[in-house]
Amino acid sequence: MDLSFDCIVAGSGHAGSCAALSAIDAGCKRVLVIEKGPPEWVGGNGYFTAGAHRTVHGGLQDLLPIVRNATAEVASTTDMDPYSAEEFTADIMRLGNNQSDPTIVRAVVDGSRDAIGWLAERVHIPFIFSFHRQAYLVNGRHKFWGGMVLSVEDGGKGLIAAHQQALEKAGVTVWYDTPAVELKLDHGHISGVVVIRNGERLQLSAPAVVLACGGFESSVDLRAKYLGSDWERAKVRGTPYNTGDGLSLAHSIGGQLAGDFAHCHSTCWDANAPADRGDRVLSNQFTKSGYPLGLMLNTQGRRFVDEGQDFRNYTYAKFGREILRQPGGYAFQVWDARASGWLRMEEYGDDVVDKVSAASVTELAEKLQAKGLEDADAFIETVAAYNRTVTAFDEEHPSVKWDPAVKDGLSTQSTRESLKLPKSNWALPLDKPPFLAVKVACGITFTFGGLAIDPDTAAVISEKTGQAIPGLFCAGELVGGVFYGNYPGGSGLTAGAVFGRKAGRGAARVMRS
Missing domain, CATH: 3.50.50.60 (FAD/NAD(P)-binding domain)
Incomplete structure (x- = not known):
């Protein structure tokens, strides 16, 4: 040879x-x-x-x-x-x-x-x-x-x-x-x-x-x-x-x-994905990049990132790290019916991810307890507080309209009521049933x-x-x-x-x- x-x-x-x-x-x-x-x-x-x-x-x-x-x-x-x-x-x-x-x-x-x-x-x-x-x-x-x-x-x-x-x-x-x-x-x-x-x-x-x-x-x-x-x-x-x-x-x-x-490059990844390797069939479909359209909450029922800080292109490679820092190393992405229709089927199809649906936020929190949510009351209050601030912003800025293709400025921050951790763009109320949640972890891509x-x-x-x-x-x-x-x-x-x-x-x- x-x-x-x-x-x-x-x-x-x-x-x-x-x-x-x-x-x-x-x-x-x-x-x-x-x-x-x-x-x-x-x-x-x-x-x-x-x-x-x-x-x-x-x-x-x-x-x-x-x-x-x-x-x-x-x-x-x-x-x-x-x-x-x-x-x-x-x-x-x-x-x-x-x-x-x-x-x-x-x-x-x-x-x-x-x-x-x-x-x-x-x-x-x-x-x-x-x-x-x-x-x-x-x-x-x-x-x-x-x-x-x-x-x-x-x-x-x-x-x-x-x-x-x-x-x-x-x-x-x-x-x-x-x-x-x-x-x-x-x-x-x-x-x-x-x-x-x-x-x-x-x-x-x-x-x-x-x-x-x-x-x-x-x-x-x-x-x-x-x-x-x-x-x-x-x-x-x-x-x-x-x-x-x-x-x-x-x-x-x-x-x-x-x-x-x-x-490293890390991202929101399906919590049920294999631990030590990718799946050659589903491949990138385990990515869960729909968080700018909704909220991410940890096991304590608290938000931990500004989901609307920037376009997904500029945040997804670091948000996996933030999920890893949460108790248990996982979190929940949450949407209502107003936003869930915009999710990519490649990532959120019924045959791709385990989804939890409910007719109310309270019911959703109860169901998520079986998936690892530890504080259902905090989860419910976090969503309620978010909705109050979104409503306050909307009343103060009626001309600002939701647009997922631009940084629309639709946020949780107004002179009347604001969140300590804002959602800076795409902040729609999360109040229209049915509600949807998926469990996500940290997926490491490359160092x-x-x-x-x-x-x-x-x-x-x-x-x-x-x-x-x-x-x-x-x-x-x-x-x-x-x-x-x-x-x-x-x-x-x-x-x-x-x-x-x-x-x-x-x-x-x-x-x-």
């Missing part, structure tokens, strides 16, 4: 696939993708996403040529504002409390639109406008909100399927059940990687290695070490194979760690801490020299410095494509030299 390659990529997900294809395009002939998991777990965390990609764009006409679900008639009833580089940058920096590495952020933003075009043309990713997740039909028009407009047919499943077809067509070899256990150096330059394959330790030769094997979110021990002991009970949203291997491999040869190791890279080449930086380690590259969740504390939805996949392409091109340059 010939164990020599031009480039080896660790990780079969979105970023790794982009790196492998980019390496082929840039001149590499023998490219190998090694995947720690079995074939049925191909795709890493990308498989479990909704396929959302955030990108700079010039509005509807700019993106129409690359999407598959916008007929001329649909386009004529669609409102889509342009999304500038300044807005994209500001969103990442604002949500990261200005701690994100500005050079890394700039690379993501500036490379976003070109990466989307490449994915559509080169990989044949079946992009669609995300009408089902990012737009509301208001007065007969589809109104997009929150800066993100692109998704993929069949979500992450469609994304990874397209990558698999492209890799096969390009002649990229993929080995499954093949964890990388050691990086090899020759005079300070990457010379290959040691793997375990069929129980045998093999040394593979390559002048360039791309680490795209995810963060450490699937490791209970590393979650406890970096995020805190509470995170041992978080539910893993995606692959069980992202256990921090890339971090340890790179750090063992002097790779520099970077970014926010104290936080923010990773490796330091050169933003221009995606080369891993040496902790000792501050320079690139020759032949070692990084892409995907393993890149440190992009996100701190929170992130704008859809920017993870985009970053994976941007740095995956840079890593592949860098690997080809090393191979040629």
Whole structure:
């Protein structure tokens, strides 16, 4: 068996696939993708996403040529504002409390639109406008909100399927059940990687290695070490194979760690979902993102976040953390009949989630006691107090109308009566039966801490020299410095494509030299 390659990529997900294809395009002939998991777990965390990609764009006409679900008639009833580089940058920096590495952020933003075009043309990713997740039909028009407009047919499943077809067509070899256990150096330059394959330790030769094997979110021990002991009970949203291997491999040869190791992308997740891995069938349907339309209450019957603080795109990646902090590590999302009709069936269908319905708030509280609600009286009073403040605001501001496609300012705060913890937007009364509740937990998606890279080449930086380690590259969740504390939805996949392409091109340059 010939164990020599031009480039080896660790990780079969979105970023790794982009790196492998980019390496082929840039001149590499023998490219190998090694995947720690079995074939049925191909795709890493990308498989479990909704396929959302955030990108700079010039509005509807700019993106129409690359999407598959916008007929001329649909386009004529669609409102889509342009999304500038300044807005994209500001969103990442604002949500990261200005701690994100500005050079890394700039690379993501500036490379976003070109990466989307490449994915559509080169990989044949079946992009669609995300009408089902990012737009509301208001007065007969589809109104997009929150800066993100692109998704993929069949979500992450469609994304990874397209990558698999492209890799096969390009002649990229993929080995499954093949964890990388050691990086090899020759005079300070990457010379290959040691793997375990069929129980045998093999040394593979390559002048360039791309680490795209995810963060450490699937490791209970590393979650406890970096995020805190509470995170041992978080539910893993995606692959069980992202256990921090890339971090340890790179750090063992002097790779520099970077970014926010104290936080991660976490979200409202079905409390009945598997604990240590995602479901390959239901996948992203376990997400429970309808909280801006209602309320979230903990086991003590108290609210603990401002559900209307911002668009879901800008809050869902941090609200999972807030749920984890509650007694028992779970909470209840609650709506009345006025709002429940706006919930996405993909997430709240009868065949997806265990729902509790009742004819009154009192009955709902009583039923939720069997699901873990400890203080029914407090639950009832919390809803009543919320309704009083919403009514007071409405009487004081009769011209403010509910609109889910904008931050409408419909809140709980008036001069007459207010809540200590407000609901800042979309605050409709919760008083129209039937009432609906679902139990949610914290689902961990990916970790923010990773490796330091050169933003221009995606080369891993040496902790000792501050320079690139020759032949070692990084892409995907393993890149440190992009996100701190929170992130704008859809920017993870985009970053994976941007740095995956840079890593592949860098690997080809090393191979040629």
